[in-house]
Amino acid sequence: MSFMKRGVRHWTPLLLYALGLAILSYSFINMFFDRIVYLDLLFKKSKIESGVKSEKFKINGYLIDYPLWGDVIGKIEIKRLNISSVIYQGDDDEQLIKGVGHSFASLIPGEGGNCILAGHRDTVFRRLEGIRVGDEVVIYTTYGTYKYRVKNIKIVDKNDETVIVPSDKEMLTIYTCYPFNYIGAAPKRFVVTCDFVESTRDINLK
């Protein structure tokens, strides 16, 4: 047997094994650090921070700094499912890795339209599959507390955006990828739409 053939036969299984371990380790470490960032923020006392802004915006009787991309908007809580997470303005990778992202193409709670929130199915929204019609969803912000009730739960194709259209009345839409345990890029979206119940001027950031 030639030297080359022997070399290939000798080293290929070892290289395969080493490569497999390397990919496994990388994914595991990545997942571990994602969880660290997420859990770190979850247990920190949330506080609304505002950067340097140049124009105030009136909402719920308060004059606020309209949240810029990356700013903290508030906190979402679904008590029955033990879901609690900081909401960031923007829904890029950076925001989604830290918590729930608010789509900049939608309105913030209290503006009287559709507030669209996104979260990873394997971190902040991993328990979202258990949500039921009638569940209460609460969003805490510096300008008030907003309560919503789940009205509809849909599973749609990832390209179907008919479920997240603008609205002229206050409402909330939450979505994540589906199926929850899918390996790879999930082909569908789990979309929860909620009716507005009430708002108060209480600021209750736990």
Add this chain to the structure above:
Amino acid sequence: MKARKFALSLALALTVFSTTFASAATKQDVINALRRVGANSAIITMAENYLKTVSISEDKLDLVVQNINDVKALMDARGVTDVTKLSREDKEKVIAEIQDSARIVGLTAEIVTGKNGVRTVKLVNEKGKIVAVVAGNGKIMKKTGTANALGMAVGSLTAVAGLLALRKRK
């Protein structure tokens, strides 16, 4: 003489009034211009949200409106109502207008083409902070799952394949 004075005053008043009216663009004018050019609701809401955070002079808003109107004029000249239907060359002109409009309001527009060919516009302020990310296809929904599970599955299978091959060799 009186009639001439009156005519002169009227002409002067009309000039001042029309000049002021023509250059006094507001934030709403920008939104209206975006609607005329066929921007979808996602882009319009993003523009509205960004304009809520900043004060921009009327002169600058006017320039932005002019840029958007230039894009509309180009689309009308080509007989299209959807900017994505423009030729590659015309799309580059549209991108130039976007970048100029961003510059006018103190932003930089970074155009990034994704693996699926969809262009994304990242608007960055003078401090390098992202102020908005706009998908060129106007899509709102994002991918909200990580590839860690896939990586672990592939890694496990590869390692097991290597291990089996090693055992078989022995």
